[in-house]
Amino acid sequence: MSAKVVVLGAGYAGAGAIKQLEEELPNAEITWVSDNDYHLVLHEAHRVIRDPRVKDKITLPVSDIKSPSTRFVQGTVTGVDTNERTVELADGDDVDYDYLLVGLGSQTAYYGIPGLDENSLTLKSLDDALEIHEAVADAASEASRNDPAKVVIGGAGLSGIQSAGEVAEYRDKHRAPIDIYLVEALDEIMPGQDPELQGTVKKHLLEKDVEILTGDPITEATEEEIQFDEGEPLDYDVFLWTGGITGREAMDDCGLDNEHNRVTAEANFQTSDDRVFAIGDCAIVDQGDNPAPPTAQAAWQAAEVAGKNIAREIRGQPLATWTHEDKGTVISIGDEAVAHDVPVVPLNTFNSWPAETLKKAIAARWIADMTSWGRAVDAWDSL
Numbered sequence: 001m002s003a004k005v006v007v008l009g010a011g012y013a014g015a016g017a018i019k020q021l022e023e024e025l026p027n028a029e030i031t032w033v034s035d036n037d038y039h040l041v042l043h044e045a046h047r048v049i050r051d052p053r054v055k056d057k058i059t060l061p062v063s064d065i066k067s068p069s070t071r072f073v074q075g076t077v078t079g080v081d082t083n084e085r086t087v088e089l090a091d092g093d094d095v096d097y098d099y100l101l102v103g104l105g106s107q108t109a110y111y112g113i114p115g116l117d118e119n120s121l122t123l124k125s126l127d128d129a130l131e132i133h134e135a136v137a138d139a140a141s142e143a144s145r146n147d148p149a150k151v152v153i154g155g156a157g158l159s160g161i162q163s164a165g166e167v168a169e170y171r172d173k174h175r176a177p178i179d180i181y182l183v184e185a186l187d188e189i190m191p192g193q194d195p196e197l198q199g200t201v202k203k204h205l206l207e208k209d210v211e212i213l214t215g216d217p218i219t220e221a222t223e224e225e226i227q228f229d230e231g232e233p234l235d236y237d238v239f240l241w242t243g244g245i246t247g248r249e250a251m252d253d254c255g256l257d258n259e260h261n262r263v264t265a266e267a268n269f270q271t272s273d274d275r276v277f278a279i280g281d282c283a284i285v286d287q288g289d290n291p292a293p294p295t296a297q298a299a300w301q302a303a304e305v306a307g308k309n310i311a312r313e314i315r316g317q318p319l320a321t322w323t324h325e326d327k328g329t330v331i332s333i334g335d336e337a338v339a340h341d342v343p344v345v346p347l348n349t350f351n352s353w354p355a356e357t358l359k360k361a362i363a364a365r366w367i368a369d370m371t372s373w374g375r376a377v378d379a380w381d382s383l
């Protein structure tokens with residue numbers, strides 16, 4: 001009997017692994033489970049804040065990614081029973097597996113800060129991005145030059161900065177009265193990154209009239225305002241929180257070892273249960289002292305090796321060890337972009353059209369790998 005391999009999630013981790021598994025295991029019974037029947041190019045989801053029509057370009061139907069022999073089950077995973085080897089779905093229909101790959105991504109972390117969960121918007125899905133667009137547009141329509149709408153973005157990592165850039169593009173395109181604030185608890189934006197990159201991104205944000213507040217953690221959020229450890233409270237019309245990630249609730253009680261709710265895995269992606277592999281944002285994969293960041297780039301790389309490793313496990317072959325390769329950072333600030341530490345490029349940090357083209361090319365390459373170059377070319381202007 002052929003092995004039953006089940007993949008959870010249709011993000012970079014899940015979609016990438018499906019491609020690899022189909023190549024490695026033509027005779028396996030592969031089942032792909034996800035809550036939506038499309039893959040969202042999440043690392044470009046912030047574009048929807050500016051223009052909701054972008055959604056059609058960054059959602060790829062699973063039917064265009066998988067081969068006809070792979071079964072797709074649309075459903076919300078509520079748990080995994082590793083003893084029974086079943087995935088539990090919200091509609092009660094369980095899915096059995098011999099080998100499981102978990103690629104469920106992450107959810108927003110609120111760190112127990114009072115009122116944050118209840119009063120902020122998040123950016124983790126297409127619906128989130130559309131909701132932010134609506135909230136910004138509504139607030140702008142009720143504002144005036146004398147009383148502009150205040151859009152506050154908490155967290156100055158990749159998603160917060162790129163979202164601020166898109167709100168700025170929306171403001172400029174619609175000549176909308178909007179003040180934009182980017183709030184970061186630590187002393188610098190893009191915490192932990194090279195100061196040259198931080199400085200260049202900051203310059204672009206300031207040129208786009210984004211006010212940057214750093215070094216003062218949010219202590220509470222109410223319906224009207226955000227309170228800080230030291231500074232004066234900041235009232236808002238739209239509050240987007242992008243300040244951290246944690247693992248998916250669905251994996252809470254599955255008995256697998258985890259750290260901060262993210263499943264821990266060896267460098268070969270095997271979890272504390274040999275039959276269960278985990279990759280992408282939902283996992284912390286052992287990389288010694290240099291843990292891989294929760295990025296699309298890392299999930300994309302991991303998916304390829306994880307797919308091969310499940311095939312090796314089924315064949316009784318030794319598993320490969322994954323080493324995350326940092327291929328640099330490319331970040332958009334509206335129509336502009338900054339690239340840093342990109343291999344082969346002699347400049348450490350660069351911007352203007354080379355960075356903007358690189359940003360587009362990365363997303364286009366992913367879309368082409370998952371579906372077709374035709375779809376990638378069609379999406380180019382939206383990336």
Ligand SMILES: Cc1cc2nc3c(=O)[nH]c(=O)nc-3n(C[C@H](O)[C@H](O)[C@H](O)COP(=O)(O)OP(=O)(O)OC[C@H]3O[C@@H](n4cnc5c(N)ncnc54)[C@H](O)[C@@H]3O)c2cc1C
Pocket residue numbers: 008009010011012013014033034035036038039040042043044045046075076077078103104105106123124158159160162163248250279280281282294295296297298299330331
């Ligand atoms: C606005 C934004 C900008 C970003 N920019 C960059 C960037 O420039 N570069 C970069 O490398 N990274 C970037 N990232 C991070 C990157 O998008 C993530 O690291 C990446 O998406 C992780 O891939 P994943 O497959 O682990 O999870 P995801 O892409 O989040 O996929 C998770 C999948 O699981 C599904 N799912 C979740 N829960 C359930 C459930 N209970 N039941 C069924 N299905 C479920 C989801 O629908 C989804 O299909 C950005 C993120 C955001 C939000």
